[in-house]
Amino acid sequence: xxxxxxxxxxxxxxxxxNLTVYCNSSSVFSSLQWYRQEPGExxxxxxxxxxGGEVKKLKRLTFQFGDARKDSSLHITAAQPGDTGLYLCAGxxxxxxxxxxxxxxxxLLVTP
Amino acid sequence: KAGVTQTPRYLIKTRGQQVTLSCSPISGHRSVSWYQxxxxxxxxxxFEYFSETQRNKGNFPGRFxxxxxxxxxxxxxxxxxxxxxxALYLCASSWVGGPYMNTEAFFGQGTRLTxx
Numbered sequence: 617x618x619x620x621x622x623x624x625x626x627x628x629x630x631x632x633x634n635l636t637v638y639c640n641s642s643s644v645f646s647s648l649q650w651y652r653q654e655p656g657e658x659x660x661x662x663x664x665x666x667x668g669g670e671v672k673k674l675k676r677l678t679f680q681f682g683d684a685r686k687d688s689s690l691h692i693t694a695a696q697p698g699d700t701g702l703y704l705c706a707g708x709x710x711x712x713x714x715x716x717x718x719x720x721x722x723x724l725l726v727t728p
Numbered sequence: 729k730a731g732v733t734q735t736p737r738y739l740i741k742t743r744g745q746q747v748t749l750s751c752s753p754i755s756g757h758r759s760v761s762w763y764q765x766x767x768x769x770x771x772x773x774x775f776e777y778f779s780e781t782q783r784n785k786g787n788f789p790g791r792f793x794x795x796x797x798x799x800x801x802x803x804x805x806x807x808x809x810x811x812x813x814x815a816l817y818l819c820a821s822s823w824v825g826g827p828y829m830n831t832e833a834f835f836g837q838g839t840r841l842t843x844x
Contacts, residue, residue, distance in 0.1 A: 647831060649831070649832060649833075651835075656837070657838075658732070658818050658820075658835030658836050658837050658838050659771075659818070659833075659835050660835070661832055661834065664832050704771065706831075706833075708831040712784070714759055714776045714783060714784055714822065715761065715776055715784045716761070716763075716771075716773060716820075716831055716833060717773070718763075718770055718771040718772075719770070720769075720770035721770060
């Protein structure tokens with residue numbers, strides 16, 4: 617059972633465009649993380665959000681945690697080819713302990 | 729500092745065989761988790777170890793097992809391999825502590841297991 621639903625599954629855009637990726641759940645999470653994974657590599661942690669309504673910025677990436685701590689979004693401004701990869705959200709709560717529940721990911725392709 | 733190291737990077741095994749994968753966590757990280765990644769199911773949690781004790785276990789059959797050593801290094805074992813076990817197996821280490829349950833995971837490059 618996938619606790620976290622990500623949308624869209626695939627996204628192909630031109631360099632310079634903006635995009636938003638969504639991560640939704642019916643469960644409440646104590647913390648939620650975003651990772652980026654490139655082919656043949658392990659996921660790399662981008663950000664952790666823990667407070668409902670929290671917004672974090674990482675250069676051109678903006679992450680938001682929903683007020684109810686059930687959903688999150690990742691917005692990329694002026695996407696670049698280097699942003700290409702699989703974006704994964706992962707959440708944990710008291711039920712999961714230290715286990716992370718991952719969404720299936722959004723595969724992003726940014727073409728020049 | 730050095731990242732999470734997984735060995736081997738690639739493995740090809742035959743159905744019915746068993747396999748052992750190894751993971752060395754980041755220095756100072758005492759929690760090690762294992763995940764299976766497949767195109768259809770995404771990343772799924774296998775188990776997590778802390779101080780040589782398994783604290784969490786995912787919904788996988790008993791053929792999947794693991795252990796952690798006193799130096800925090802971990803191994804996972806899959807016995808009686810099936811074709812469906814073909815996947816990328818990822819190990820992640822975490823630092824335990826801080827004001828909240830810290831689940832920030834630092835992943836290795838993974839071991840690509842192919843069962844034929």
